Amino acid sequence: MARTRTSSSSELLIELRRDATGSLHGQIERALRAAIRDGRLTSGTTMPSSRALAGHLDVSRGVVVEAYEQLAAEGFLVSQQGGVTRVGSTAAAASEAVAAPSPERPRIDFAYGRPDVTQFPRGAWLRSVREVLNVVPSDLLAYGDSRGVAELRSALAAYLNRVRGMAVQPDRVIVCNGFAQAISIVGAVLKLQPGARVAVEDPGQRDPIDVAERVGLPWVPVPVDDCGVSVPALDRSAASAVVVTPAHQFPLGSVLSADRRADLVAWARDRGGLIVEDDYDAEYRFDHEPIGALQGLAPEHVVYCGSASKVLAPGLRLGWLVSPGRLVGPLAAAKEASDRGSPAIEQLAFADFLARGEFDHHLRRMRSVYRQRRSVLLRALARDAPELVTAGASAGLHVTAWLPKGVDEEAVVAAAHDAGIRIAGLAGYWVEARDRRPGLIFGYGTAGDREIEEGVATIGTLVRASRATTRTGSDGPP
Amino acid sequence: MARTRTSSSSELLIELRRDATGSLHGQIERALRAAIRDGRLTSGTTMPSSRALAGHLDVSRGVVVEAYEQLAAEGFLVSQQGGVTRVGSTAAAASEAVAAPSPERPRIDFAYGRPDVTQFPRGAWLRSVREVLNVVPSDLLAYGDSRGVAELRSALAAYLNRVRGMAVQPDRVIVCNGFAQAISIVGAVLKLQPGARVAVEDPGQRDPIDVAERVGLPWVPVPVDDCGVSVPALDRSAASAVVVTPAHQFPLGSVLSADRRADLVAWARDRGGLIVEDDYDAEYRFDHEPIGALQGLAPEHVVYCGSASKVLAPGLRLGWLVSPGRLVGPLAAAKEASDRGSPAIEQLAFADFLARGEFDHHLRRMRSVYRQRRSVLLRALARDAPELVTAGASAGLHVTAWLPKGVDEEAVVAAAHDAGIRIAGLAGYWVEARDRRPGLIFGYGTAGDREIEEGVATIGTLVRASRATTRTGSDGPP
Numbered sequence: 016m017a018r019t020r021t022s023s024s025s026e027l028l029i030e031l032r033r034d035a036t037g038s039l040h041g042q043i044e045r046a047l048r049a050a051i052r053d054g055r056l057t058s059g060t061t062m063p064s065s066r067a068l069a070g071h072l073d074v075s076r077g078v079v080v081e082a083y084e085q086l087a088a089e090g091f092l093v094s095q096q097g098g099v100t101r102v103g104s105t106a107a108a109a110s111e112a113v114a115a116p117s118p119e120r121p122r123i124d125f126a127y128g129r130p131d132v133t134q135f136p137r138g139a140w141l142r143s144v145r146e147v148l149n150v151v152p153s154d155l156l157a158y159g160d161s162r163g164v165a166e167l168r169s170a171l172a173a174y175l176n177r178v179r180g181m182a183v184q185p186d187r188v189i190v191c192n193g194f195a196q197a198i199s200i201v202g203a204v205l206k207l208q209p210g211a212r213v214a215v216e217d218p219g220q221r222d223p224i225d226v227a228e229r230v231g232l233p234w235v236p237v238p239v240d241d242c243g244v245s246v247p248a249l250d251r252s253a254a255s256a257v258v259v260t261p262a263h264q265f266p267l268g269s270v271l272s273a274d275r276r277a278d279l280v281a282w283a284r285d286r287g288g289l290i291v292e293d294d295y296d297a298e299y300r301f302d303h304e305p306i307g308a309l310q311g312l313a314p315e316h317v318v319y320c321g322s323a324s325k326v327l328a329p330g331l332r333l334g335w336l337v338s339p340g341r342l343v344g345p346l347a348a349a350k351e352a353s354d355r356g357s358p359a360i361e362q363l364a365f366a367d368f369l370a371r372g373e374f375d376h377h378l379r380r381m382r383s384v385y386r387q388r389r390s391v392l393l394r395a396l397a398r399d400a401p402e403l404v405t406a407g408a409s410a411g412l413h414v415t416a417w418l419p420k421g422v423d424e425e426a427v428v429a430a431a432h433d434a435g436i437r438i439a440g441l442a443g444y445w446v447e448a449r450d451r452r453p454g455l456i457f458g459y460g461t462a463g464d465r466e467i468e469e470g471v472a473t474i475g476t477l478v479r480a481s482r483a484t485t486r487t488g489s490d491g492p493p
Numbered sequence: 494m495a496r497t498r499t500s501s502s503s504e505l506l507i508e509l510r511r512d513a514t515g516s517l518h519g520q521i522e523r524a525l526r527a528a529i530r531d532g533r534l535t536s537g538t539t540m541p542s543s544r545a546l547a548g549h550l551d552v553s554r555g556v557v558v559e560a561y562e563q564l565a566a567e568g569f570l571v572s573q574q575g576g577v578t579r580v581g582s583t584a585a586a587a588s589e590a591v592a593a594p595s596p597e598r599p600r601i602d603f604a605y606g607r608p609d610v611t612q613f614p615r616g617a618w619l620r621s622v623r624e625v626l627n628v629v630p631s632d633l634l635a636y637g638d639s640r641g642v643a644e645l646r647s648a649l650a651a652y653l654n655r656v657r658g659m660a661v662q663p664d665r666v667i668v669c670n671g672f673a674q675a676i677s678i679v680g681a682v683l684k685l686q687p688g689a690r691v692a693v694e695d696p697g698q699r700d701p702i703d704v705a706e707r708v709g710l711p712w713v714p715v716p717v718d719d720c721g722v723s724v725p726a727l728d729r730s731a732a733s734a735v736v737v738t739p740a741h742q743f744p745l746g747s748v749l750s751a752d753r754r755a756d757l758v759a760w761a762r763d764r765g766g767l768i769v770e771d772d773y774d775a776e777y778r779f780d781h782e783p784i785g786a787l788q789g790l791a792p793e794h795v796v797y798c799g800s801a802s803k804v805l806a807p808g809l810r811l812g813w814l815v816s817p818g819r820l821v822g823p824l825a826a827a828k829e830a831s832d833r834g835s836p837a838i839e840q841l842a843f844a845d846f847l848a849r850g851e852f853d854h855h856l857r858r859m860r861s862v863y864r865q866r867r868s869v870l871l872r873a874l875a876r877d878a879p880e881l882v883t884a885g886a887s888a889g890l891h892v893t894a895w896l897p898k899g900v901d902e903e904a905v906v907a908a909a910h911d912a913g914i915r916i917a918g919l920a921g922y923w924v925e926a927r928d929r930r931p932g933l934i935f936g937y938g939t940a941g942d943r944e945i946e947e948g949v950a951t952i953g954t955l956v957r958a959s960r961a962t963t964r965t966g967s968d969g970p971p
Binding site for chain 2: 057129133137138140141144145153155177182195225229306307328329356358359360361
């Protein structure tokens, strides 16, 4: 992937001043010496032929030959068979790629929210890119609508209406770079509204809080129970907007109940409130009763956020917002301000990928892969860590497991880490809630069956050891 | 590009409640009727087979058959040969793609800063995407370094060091979505610094002003002359940073002179000022003396912004920042906050494209295309609009042309528009400068030879008409 063509070196930057004192070949020598010393030309780089460089600089070929000979004599350049000249290996090497130290890979990884990117459908994606490059009108490669290309907005509307039970018009879709940009844009728009105050789930994800703090938007936590966010508490909070995860509450895994959905929509209608629906993980339901998006119930009161990160790959950075009519303008303006729109070829490829049914196809395939891993995980937990009580296993890519009371969550996470296991506890996701309980988040998107089993067995042992210590250390056996 | 596969319709969302009153087939009928009325299922869509839908919903096939027959009787569904069932054409059509009204295309387009996207190297780009999809480790498709993939940062460093005479280490490169996001991120970071105040060129581009106003950063205009920005005026402005276009001042087209470069760097060193270098159009120099980037002179005092928009296509949204050491952290954090990093496949494809020498190759080809258009434009201006005095023609994708004194720039632009010609005047780019002069910006990135000639001839006529009016209307013939 990284061969430099000879010809490309003729783009080498050399500034010649014809009015300057000193010969032309001397100027070339100084420029090349400096470039090699600075590391702008690295050892082994093929130099342009003397003819090419002479043509490029508009000097006679003899001038360049003289400079090359001098630099070869000094060891900066090396002449090779076939008349090729390269930068010498004794020349000062500099400006090498500074490799970032790779973070130590855990042996067993229960990180949540990570799909299995080894399953990315490379062939199907390439077919879509090829189709786009074959047929797309050039206009679409120029500056365009900051909301995204019309082809993708239509394809997403059709997909969301069909699969998520939504009511989406293509002109209300705004394509973003993943959920991260979507929530960031929503935060910027909320901030513009006088008296805005955003409620977040407690426990809940950190992203909306981070965004609120960055843009200077007041925020308030609202407790979550087994049925989802508490609507009376939301009402009391005097928030003008709330960010929720109805399909699979993060991190507890509950699905927002039908009654709670109705209450939440009633709150939005009565109070003029805005619901920001983070529909992450919605594609992974492991039973026969899929739950539609909240947006379908109240399209004028919901900003919907979705992404391809959990189905295809986070590296695509493909996400989308669906907006109520009144917010399309402000959200599109915020996207325009952020980066003037998402990359066109990738958007068009995704539109094609959706329209061909490849997205559905991949989703079906992955659903069965994850269902299998989930079964392995649940079986292993029941067998080798029966002290843990699971929750939220009906959807998504993680299972939350409550630790027995009195077990030190932080100590278990740390001991697991020492044993080469990456797993998150719940501690980082509580905000104010009083009835905090210790728990672990078992992400099963990336781990293999054996790793899952070994990891669970180890954690089971750690939990039992921790209980024993707790008992011994405090008030002895119950 | 937009055929829906039959199988994908089995992803149709139907919520069945087994505890509800009413038959299962009745529930299915109501759900499908609603979906068709809402436009979630559009006319002509292929329905899943009764067997597939029954399996999906975990009901007997007879239940689905009954529902389909009822809906067919009502005209919502149509049974076709081969047992295929489709949504009927008499069903309420809704949720159609809302086509944005396409802005009226000018007959002749002198818009500036637009490359010729019809020349986008589709085949070469596809080869790079294919290579990436063939060889890239899956890890790179997961969440990654918000600065961008290491492969691209290395390839960009090598390219910029070689071609732009810069001093770039890969770990100081931050990949962005075009210049728009780059300058937006720079603005967010400047805003964090106590007492920050940014100077902009007058006349100059609007983007840095828009960003400053958005983030609440004080800004001040500094006049530009034939050699570039006035350093004494910058010094008096008490700005802590300045945004400049050294390679091709926008809109006047001047190249920042060697003396002025030295003065500007001295200002940065003495005052601890930051230079934000917008290196747009730098690739297009039409003489033999390329000018290096300012960054090469003072890497610790310059934030460099570049993009592939003017060489390849704006639709790629590929841009990059090169940062002084002390700002890498804050800029990377701002990029992380904005969208958690740019799309991986596109970054990797561009890295491959650069390493193969395809970028250089395309650039050489386009340089000759634009040189030709520039010649046609300059010849046409000399012949058919001799009243206009050109400036800044040695680089870039536009030529600025001064109008004779007394000619109403706005009237000429409006009259050109009425004649089907899109061209910008200078009026929108002055801020405070006293010696404003009327002028036009002839972008020649996208117009063909004949359009250029016809457009210039028409504008010449309009200018002469305007002068005649001015003379007659004011103090008669001189």
